[in-house]
Amino acid sequence: MAEAARRRGRPRAGAAADRRTAILRAASAEFAEAGYDGATMRAIAARADVDPALLHHYFGTKADLFAAAVDVPLRPDIEIPRLLAGPREGLGERVVRYVVETWDDPHFRRRGVALLRTAVGNRAGSGLLVGFLSRELLTRVAEAIGGEDARLRASLAASQIVGLVVARYAVRIEPLASASVDEVVALAGPTIQRYLVGDPPPSGP
């Protein structure tokens, strides 16, 4: 009976895990070959030999599928709007606190450092992660902050976040690697604030 159902193209019970795995494998291959922007949900579906609707059903957007394929819970589509939604004066500190608290979590850190090593360690990996970050993160941030040099400011903020993550989690420069969340937020928060929002108004100590 299972055989008959399969021949009629209906999903077998219990085959969902197989299909998920096939989709993830196809997504990894397609992202690696075509880059983040070049990879389409349609091409990934064709590679996995499933209906494109299944990709959306299991994984959501292309950004979600990418996060699942690299096995790092990156959700800029949700997190960026959330971080940008609060009051402007605390934006830099919120961003740094979010990044540090996320990466301080051992599970995220393990996966994140592995992704970072791949991305920085070889040219192909670079292109893929940068494509993802440009499309899903820099564009969102630049649109939100506005102004002529918004994208340059957003990419400078990204450079400080990348540097913070590399220094604290990947290569572990001390005492930054062991500093408390509050210490890092107090020092790096104003940097992100300045890049994204401009110089703060002068204030007393």
Next chain:
Amino acid sequence: MAEAARRRGRPRAGAAADRRTAILRAASAEFAEAGYDGATMRAIAARADVDPALLHHYFGTKADLFAAAVDVPLRPDIEIPRLLAGPREGLGERVVRYVVETWDDPHFRRRGVALLRTAVGNRAGSGLLVGFLSRELLTRVAEAIGGEDARLRASLAASQIVGLVVARYAVRIEPLASASVDEVVALAGPTIQRYLVGDPPPSGP
């Protein structure tokens, strides 16, 4: 006759290049095994089967030998004091301009990116470069700027420099990768200034 000279332990004429190569190979192996702090000039000399004095004669300090072994002209022992020597108010901009102008040079960039990929791409590489930077760079900078959290501030400045270099040269995030030196200095200079010297006094536009 050459044979006799060798047996008496005297260097052959024309053997300098061979000895240089042997020392560099021994240095690479010793740095990789023992880390930057753990590697000694004596151990490297023993590995290369030469007198320790020869290492100093050919390469100078341990920092110089490291730079030669990784084939990147890193000279923090010279550059850091030079950058710190000028007026305090322009320190951040001087540091960023020096970094960007150095890495914009194609020869340095090629070697620097290769070293960066090794350092971030795998754990062993990380330890070695971080050992070098901690000893030769952070310590010098922290001593020069002073204050209770000098080392933390110096490591934050290093994180922005690392992030700038990764974003502009290794993974090439646009528009940061194509921005002019002056644009990068104007945006990132005040960040380094704040980390190293503290918040600037309020000033009009």
